[in-house]
Amino acid sequence: MEGAASFLANALPPLAVLIALFAAWEIYVSVSGVNVVTLPAPSRILDAGYANRSLLWDHSLVTLKETVLGLIVSITFGVALALLIDASGVARRALYPLLVGSQTVPVVVIAPLMILWFGFELTPKIIVVTLYTFFPITVAFASGLAATSPEALVLMRTLGAGRLKTLLLLKVPQALPYLFTGLRIAVTYAMVGAVFAEWSGAREGLGIYVLLMKNSFRTDMVFAAVFLIALLSLALFVLVGAIEKMVVRWR
Amino acid sequence: MRDVSLDVETGDFVSIVGPSGCGKSTLFNLIAGVLAQSEGEIALRGETDADTRRLSCGYMFQQDLLFPWRNVLDNAALGLEVSGACSRAEARERARALLPRFGLDGFESSHPAELSGGMRQRVALLRTLLLRRPLLLLDEPFASLDALTRRELQDWLRDTWKSGSEAALLVTHDVREAVYLSNRVYVMSPRPGAIVAEITVRQEDGAPLDAIELARCEEQVMAALHLQAVTQ
Numbered sequence: 001m002e003g004a005a006s007f008l009a010n011a012l013p014p015l016a017v018l019i020a021l022f023a024a025w026e027i028y029v030s031v032s033g034v035n036v037v038t039l040p041a042p043s044r045i046l047d048a049g050y051a052n053r054s055l056l057w058d059h060s061l062v063t064l065k066e067t068v069l070g071l072i073v074s075i076t077f078g079v080a081l082a083l084l085i086d087a088s089g090v091a092r093r094a095l096y097p098l099l100v101g102s103q104t105v106p107v108v109v110i111a112p113l114m115i116l117w118f119g120f121e122l123t124p125k126i127i128v129v130t131l132y133t134f135f136p137i138t139v140a141f142a143s144g145l146a147a148t149s150p151e152a153l154v155l156m157r158t159l160g161a162g163r164l165k166t167l168l169l170l171k172v173p174q175a176l177p178y179l180f181t182g183l184r185i186a187v188t189y190a191m192v193g194a195v196f197a198e199w200s201g202a203r204e205g206l207g208i209y210v211l212l213m214k215n216s217f218r219t220d221m222v223f224a225a226v227f228l229i230a231l232l233s234l235a236l237f238v239l240v241g242a243i244e245k246m247v248v249r250w251r
Numbered sequence: 252m253r254d255v256s257l258d259v260e261t262g263d264f265v266s267i268v269g270p271s272g273c274g275k276s277t278l279f280n281l282i283a284g285v286l287a288q289s290e291g292e293i294a295l296r297g298e299t300d301a302d303t304r305r306l307s308c309g310y311m312f313q314q315d316l317l318f319p320w321r322n323v324l325d326n327a328a329l330g331l332e333v334s335g336a337c338s339r340a341e342a343r344e345r346a347r348a349l350l351p352r353f354g355l356d357g358f359e360s361s362h363p364a365e366l367s368g369g370m371r372q373r374v375a376l377l378r379t380l381l382l383r384r385p386l387l388l389l390d391e392p393f394a395s396l397d398a399l400t401r402r403e404l405q406d407w408l409r410d411t412w413k414s415g416s417e418a419a420l421l422v423t424h425d426v427r428e429a430v431y432l433s434n435r436v437y438v439m440s441p442r443p444g445a446i447v448a449e450i451t452v453r454q455e456d457g458a459p460l461d462a463i464e465l466a467r468c469e470e471q472v473m474a475a476l477h478l479q480a481v482t483q
Contacts (some may be wrong), residue, residue, distance in 0.1 A: 151312055154285050158310040159333040159382070169333065173320045250319040250362055 040220035049224030055209075056228055062205040064232060066122060066194040070129025074186060077130060078137030079179070085138070086145040086171070087163075103135050107196055115201035125197040125205075132193030133186035140182025144175025177251060180244040187240050191233045252277065252444040255291075257437050259386070259418045264409075266421045266429035267446075268472055269439030275422035278444070279388050282420070283308040295386060306334075309384035309416055313391045315375040317363040324350075324359040327377040334382060346381060352411070353377045369400040376408070380415030387416035391423050405431060426476070430468045438475040448475035 022042045029041040085092045114124035156166040198207025213221040252274045280286040284301030317326045331342035353373045393401040438448040
């Protein structure tokens with residue numbers, strides 16, 4: 001019951017703000033008589049979304065699949081990179097500036113190239129999501145590994161642990177809370193990455209759906225899809241938080 | 252650090268007393284083969300090789316260094332588990348068998364955050380003693396505890412340390428602690444760290460000293476420390 005109470009306490013304030021915003025929006029639309037293609041009222045967006053719910057759901061599943069697969073690849077790649085950076089000073093000096101540099105390349109440019117090289121299927125989406133999200137994972141996990149206390153490292157040496165045992169028994173568990181911090185940032189971006197990749201070229205998914213609706217002047221459906229993307233991203237974020245609570249129980 | 256020369260015999264409990272910054276902890280890191288000395292020789296049972304020495308020392312630190320993600324039993328078993336001397340399950344069994352003696356009965360699945368400072372240091376000592384390394388190195392293990400808990404642990408350590416090790420070396424800046432626990436005390440001076448006095452408190456296996464004799468030894472150690480401070 002306590003969990004439910006604290007959930008309510010956390011969820012109520014943002015919900016109240018959201019409802020106020022929607023109410024203002026609704027009133028503005030009905031008072032100003034603005035064109036429905038320019039700005040549909042929230043009630044209309046809800047109606048349109050509900051009427052097309054099965055279509056929206058099908059597209060959502062495609063985008064969710066890309067997002068989750070992309071995140072799995074991203075975590076694997078990001079964690080491996082962090083381990084490499086932590087294991088070798090040379091790797092750290094050689095890779096770190098390049099990694100930071102890679103983040104300045106706009107995804108707007110990368111995504112169409114990926115479609116050009118890998119076609120309209122799953123691969124380019126996974127790559128775009130990975131490129132979009134591995135950086136916070138790598139940086140957070142690498143700093144977690146580096147934050148191991150020097151005394152604890154000496155302890156492991158005196159106990160007779162080699163590098164692998166020190167890594168597995170001390171550094172990795174120690175760095176897990178850091179990894180989850182990076183992961184929370186990564187999941188917030190992941191779905192946007194998948195949507196953008198679809199926007200650049202796809203057969204199904206919320207990204208291409210938004211593009212099609214925009215081109216057919218169905219602004220209400222564009223909004224409905226956008227809200228759905230936000231909601232699904234939020235759900236992923238909450239899911240990561242729940243997994244963190246299970247894994248990092250000692251905090 | 253210069254002119255540091257000391258010896259510890261089997262059965263000895265030896266303390267090194269000195270002010271902060273005299274290099275006591277550095278000395279321990281040298282003995283334990285964690286750091287390499289620039290000059291001189293350190294031998295443990297005739298072995299001068301740092302790697303061999305490192306595995307002959309049970310090093311206990313000022314901080315308990317328990318892993319917050321491991322419970323009491325797994326923290327205590329960590330050393331055995333890492334050393335590969337036995338399987339993980341057997342390491343746990345050996346740790347479990349000693350829990351009552353360490354006042355940790357019933358706490359095997361508690362996590363370090365749930366324990367008091369004194370209990371945490373006892374888990375750390377259990378982790379060290381389970382390894383049965385010949386030389387026990389104690390680097391101010393009670394410095395962060397309150398006075399009552401400290402005294403309790405000192406009494407208890409005096410009865411327990413021989414169950415895992417053959418000799419013990421303690422560094423501390425607490426003169427009373429040094430005299431209370433040891434049969435010999437070395438006094439160290441700061442910058443450069445050097446051994447300036449050796450005081451024999453009692454013979455090995457000698458009867459515990461009474462309060463007056465303890466006070467006299469404390470005076471001797473204090474005098475050596477003080478003399479050092481004056482002549483500098």
